[in-house]
Amino acid sequence: MKKNFLSGLLTGLAGAFLVVTLIGGATKFNFNNGFIKDSPSKEDVSAAENEDNPYEEIVEKLNLMKMLIDAYYLDDINTDDFATGIYKGFVQSLDDPYSTYYTKEEYSNLLESSSGVYHGIGAVVSQDVKTGVITVVKPYKNGPAYKVGLLPDDIIYKVEGEEVTGMDLTEVVSKMKGKAGTKVKVSIIREGVSEPLDFTIVRQQINIPTIEYEMLQDDIGYILISEFDDITIKQFNEAIKDLEDKGMKGLVVDVRDNPGGLLDAVVHMLDRLLAEDLVIVYTEDKYKKQEHLYAKNPDIFDKPLVVLINGNSASAAEIFAGAIQDYEIGTIVGTTSFGKGIVQKVMPLTDGTALKLTISKYFTPKGRNIHGTGIVPDVEVELSEELRQLVTIPHDQDNQLQKAIEVLKEKMK
Numbered sequence: 570m571k572k573n574f575l576s577g578l579l580t581g582l583a584g585a586f587l588v589v590t591l592i593g594g595a596t597k598f599n600f601n602n603g604f605i606k607d608s609p610s611k612e613d614v615s616a617a618e619n620e621d622n623p624y625e626e627i628v629e630k631l632n633l634m635k636m637l638i639d640a641y642y643l644d645d646i647n648t649d650d651f652a653t654g655i656y657k658g659f660v661q662s663l664d665d666p667y668s669t670y671y672t673k674e675e676y677s678n679l680l681e682s683s684s685g686v687y688h689g690i691g692a693v694v695s696q697d698v699k700t701g702v703i704t705v706v707k708p709y710k711n712g713p714a715y716k717v718g719l720l721p722d723d724i725i726y727k728v729e730g731e732e733v734t735g736m737d738l739t740e741v742v743s744k745m746k747g748k749a750g751t752k753v754k755v756s757i758i759r760e761g762v763s764e765p766l767d768f769t770i771v772r773q774q775i776n777i778p779t780i781e782y783e784m785l786q787d788d789i790g791y792i793l794i795s796e797f798d799d800i801t802i803k804q805f806n807e808a809i810k811d812l813e814d815k816g817m818k819g820l821v822v823d824v825r826d827n828p829g830g831l832l833d834a835v836v837h838m839l840d841r842l843l844a845e846d847l848v849i850v851y852t853e854d855k856y857k858k859q860e861h862l863y864a865k866n867p868d869i870f871d872k873p874l875v876v877l878i879n880g881n882s883a884s885a886a887e888i889f890a891g892a893i894q895d896y897e898i899g900t901i902v903g904t905t906s907f908g909k910g911i912v913q914k915v916m917p918l919t920d921g922t923a924l925k926l927t928i929s930k931y932f933t934p935k936g937r938n939i940h941g942t943g944i945v946p947d948v949e950v951e952l953s954e955e956l957r958q959l960v961t962i963p964h965d966q967d968n969q970l971q972k973a974i975e976v977l978k979e980k981m982k
Contacts, residue, residue, distance in 0.1 A: 691713050727756035789821065791821045798834060827885075836888075
């Protein structure tokens with residue numbers, strides 16, 4: 570750990586000259602907002618206190634490197650970027666793609682996104698943690714990315730002329746966000762097209778549509794959850810009430826391409842579906858301490874239920890599907906989910922910056938940790954090949970949804 574710790578700091582020092590603070594795109598990060606509730610006990614930290622303290626060595630080497638940079642480095646140094654590079658390198662030494670340091674601007678953008686409103690290009694993006702490739706999951710309908718022609722599965726190749734593969738996803742998102750009316754250049758790689766495609770996208774205010782719902786034929790309710798945010802809880806409860814008032818006899822909940830969001834949000838939403846006092850999810854930290862989250866709402870959902878998932882259903886979406894599957898109150902249809910079974914927490918720092926750290930594993934009610942494996946559906950069905958790059962798939966052509974309806978109708982008999 571000491572070697573990673575030192576090399577991470579020094580990598581951050583070298584990277585300080587490359588740090589750019591811009592604003593860009595739309596994605597969701599999975600975290601439980603706020604400060605950690607309980608500090609580790611003295612017993613928990615005793616082992617850490619016994620390790621050799623590397624700080625004197627770090628400071629000595631940093632002072633030497635700073636002296637050499639001042640004496641020989643060709644260009645001027647921005648001290649803010651210099652410090653930011655050190656902090657980011659420090660966190661990168663953890664070798665965890667989900668832990669990161671946020672500058673003031675990045676943290677402000679993160680808070681803005683979780684409120685359901687932000688300014689940017691209007692697209693959900695995800696990153697392969699092994700390859701570093703950043704892919705468009707979906708552009709929001711009628712948003713800037715949608716209007717210029719970005720499609721699902723497009724690979725984000727460059728932003729403002731800079732290659733972004735392998736770059737921290739937070740930085741790439743920051744580059745694509747910005748004031749409404751400003752422009753950002755995005756280059757993408759598209760399957761079947763030999764050369765990268767360049768787009769100039771005009772940023773605008775994006776009101777994230779986290780819930781869409783309607784009544785399908787045969788009194789089947791349909792709720793699409795695109796993300797789990799603060800605003801999603803109220804929207805979800807209102808959708809269920811409205812569908813029940815209209816005579817809903819069964820429900821399909823669609824969390825395909827849902828990258829996750831807030832742990833609190835998915836817990837409150839499952840609370841509306843599960844019986845009181847049932848475990849919704851539990852977490853376990855590095856000290857083997859567990860925290861169980863229970864259903865408290867006396868209301869339960871007692872109608873036939875199907876949940877749709879796919880390979881882009883991650884984190885909070887997997888908590889949702891996992892609880893439904895464990896208690897057998899619904900059938901999971903689609904393809905195996907992403908497999909993110911760890912929880913991050915964002916901890917604001919006193920200067921307006923923040924630190925996001927992986928703090929625990931989460932487990933479904935029956936004790937499954939699906940990190941790296943995902944939720945395997947009860948009924949597996951791949952989306953038809955010709956539909957995979959469509960932004961909006963008509964219900965009657967959506968073979969996964971049609972299978973979910975078929976399964977639901979059998980349950981409704």
